[in-house]
Amino acid sequence: MTGAENLVQALLDAGIEVCFTNPGTSEMHFLTAINTIKKMRPILTLFEGVATGAADGYARMADKPACTLLHLGPGLGNGIANLHNARKARSPMVNIVGDHATYHKSNETPLRSDVESIARPISHWVRTSYHPDVIAWDGAEAAAEAKKAPGHIATLILPADVSWSESKSQPPKMSLVQRPPRVAPEKIRDLASILSSGERAFILMSGKALRQKGLQAAARIAAKVKAELYCDTFISRLERGAGAAKINRLPYFAEQSSKRFEGIQHLILVESSRPESFFAYPNKPTRLIPGDCQVHILATPEEDSIQALCDLAEKMGVSHGDYPTYTPFRPELPTGELNPMSVAATIGALMPENAIVCDESGTSGGGLMKLTGGAPKHDWLNMTGGSIGQALPLSVGAAVACPDRKVICLSGDGGAMYTIQSLWTQARENLDVVNVIFANRAYAILTQELKRVGVENGIEFIDPLFQLDHPKLDFCQLANGMGVKAFRATTADEFNVHFKNGVNTKGPMLIEVVL
């Protein structure tokens, strides 16, 4: 048995069944091990940013890690942006990064790179496996680290000779159940008392708390004491739709979100951090809450937030009974002009039950949350780390995790071009994804942000840097070039037809929404 075989078996024993990869020579024995064992599904991507983003999407929907297989420092480097996003999503993931053979690492070869240092800023746990006799343990520990609440990035570096050498160790029998700690009853009691005080409260949630069990408890609590109930602007996964417990989403711009906090006396954080604006701006505060607002942490991301919400609901005597839900509602199919609101209406009108929405619609997404809340139950996944180019890879992983569910990928044109190679993997694996590209031919957010930082006029010299219209990107040709069928919509009616077609047929397709 080689070191690589021992490692693959250890990962399989830990429930890691999918490997998103773009491999190179140093990973050949890991692939050979996959070939020998034939239980791990290898999925090829054309670029590592697709692999890491896909592993994130997979983890969010499968609630367990996939692994990636990457090629030395540069291969890992290409995956960093979406590892950053995955880290902010608190997604579990195991990266296996091939490296030169131990005795070859110090030779000044083209691919010599400091893999550990590249891994550290975006990993919770980094280890190089230096001997084939410990590799199974290393793999099992990497998986266990990844699964630590709320979800960690574990990076295991695998020198080629450790991979190909005979390995005597058997995969260890490790207990792989990771239970986050339960919040102390004293804290539950204190918060119940604060919430019942009649003072104005605001519950801000993130992470696993946004699954229905947590949302229902939170909605019951908020309804009882008339607290505001919000989730973060950028969330990993929100279960919502007709009949589901309802929650508001914090707006992106600080001017708008700080308004929501006006007059609030108590802020209760559930897996969320203190609310700050996304960016800082000249002469504008980054703090969003009033100066005299008291902040209380119900559950950190490391704690069992769902249990905490259930415990709190019980303490407050609202464990059962009704909670505010999204009223079933389908917008009318729009007609005429195609614009972000009409697109949102079409999606709300036609999205199927159990859809998974991967949302990086940016400035084009304004109407989406409102017009889809009443659609049948679905999951909503955001870009989490502010690094554009996540939605397309995310859709790959979500579709692999949930082959029986329709994935709807919503992306701005700028972000889509970051990881456009995702379409090829969608085609190759025949993933059930409708990609909607909002082609406004601009980094529209930047023209807004430029004004917000105080620059308004006389920017002719740099204005072209915000425009994607010279030349125009033709997403239909790009999709066709990677084997994905594609359609262009220039009116709401055309979009209705194409989107309906997309949700009613299996397999990947793309719609370029010309705005």
Next chain:
Amino acid sequence: MTGAENLVQALLDAGIEVCFTNPGTSEMHFLTAINTIKKMRPILTLFEGVATGAADGYARMADKPACTLLHLGPGLGNGIANLHNARKARSPMVNIVGDHATYHKSNETPLRSDVESIARPISHWVRTSYHPDVIAWDGAEAAAEAKKAPGHIATLILPADVSWSESKSQPPKMSLVQRPPRVAPEKIRDLASILSSGERAFILMSGKALRQKGLQAAARIAAKVKAELYCDTFISRLERGAGAAKINRLPYFAEQSSKRFEGIQHLILVESSRPESFFAYPNKPTRLIPGDCQVHILATPEEDSIQALCDLAEKMGVSHGDYPTYTPFRPELPTGELNPMSVAATIGALMPENAIVCDESGTSGGGLMKLTGGAPKHDWLNMTGGSIGQALPLSVGAAVACPDRKVICLSGDGGAMYTIQSLWTQARENLDVVNVIFANRAYAILTQELKRVGVENGIEFIDPLFQLDHPKLDFCQLANGMGVKAFRATTADEFNVHFKNGVNTKGPMLIEVVL
């Protein structure tokens, strides 16, 4: 004057005139400064890996740094692979990386990232500029660091508030001439004596030594003492072509390159490192030279290698006179089957004088060096760090640096898909590039490498991971989708027509070579 204005002026004073960028909100004031000063040329890319690769290509051809402008940790992360390649090419480059405002950096926002730690593994010099009154100095020092011989990666992190605040410092007057140290005459004398001993010698060159002045001196020396004269397999820039001093290129595979060293008693390194195989393989040595071969360093990359070669030639009495050159030779235009050799013949037959070749042809490039050596003088640029996806960005930068020269970009299909977004910038800037994509529908090197690591049969489960034929990538549609005209060649005759058209017309075009 803002901090950003002071910084842009300092960079301009240091001769940095081009900025390859994909900016975000935190870079708005740097862009505004570019807008105000109107002397730095900003070039938009759709992905940071294009920006860093383009800055590398620019540096190799302009012999001075460009700057990049990147967006926090993830934006820098996307640029890492081609920064790795640029570092191995020893290209000078200044990265300006925007970061959150100093007082906003510790807030747990989506884009919070440890920019310094991400920068360090691929930078020679990293600094965060924490105050607008020192920013001009920081910028000048970053440029000076980048220009240190042989060429460094300098990364300056620019918090948004330092960028937007009023800055009192004037740009410093710094001496920006960086001269590498001259090799001591004792060493020149010793090496002259060794080379004149009659024992078998091998001169291995890299870096700036591969410009004609260095090559001519080396060729005269090698001819006099019948030494072997070689350059590294992957070189930053080689000046070659009809009438130019001739040099051999070390083969990629260790079995082949170690044969070239057989019987060699003295290895003379000129900006090169000790020869080792690219990867390690089970039961194969990585060392390429015989055990009893003596190694001598004529010049390190930090030293003035061209001067050292000239000094050595003078010491050996061969400063003037003839040296072996490439004989002017144009292959006949091939006809019939399209294959790597026919493509090489067409390129050799038709490439114009002063062409710049960006070569990442991989397994399809076997015949290129032989069949182009006799073409009119040109520059040859390789992928340098083993991280595929460099040729297309490199061609962007080379074309920006040398607008009057034709750039010929040769890329495998696998590598091209890494940074395919380069085509859009080629179209946008109307860069004079003929892109030749070798579409063998495979990561062909990996099927070879799999055999070399000892795996031959029964790989049906993983074999699809090496194939790019499901679905087939249509590079003509991909190019058209980004505004670049494209043609498909399936016979040698078709390729002749398209390539001739490509070299005879200005602007970008792509030829998909179906192998």
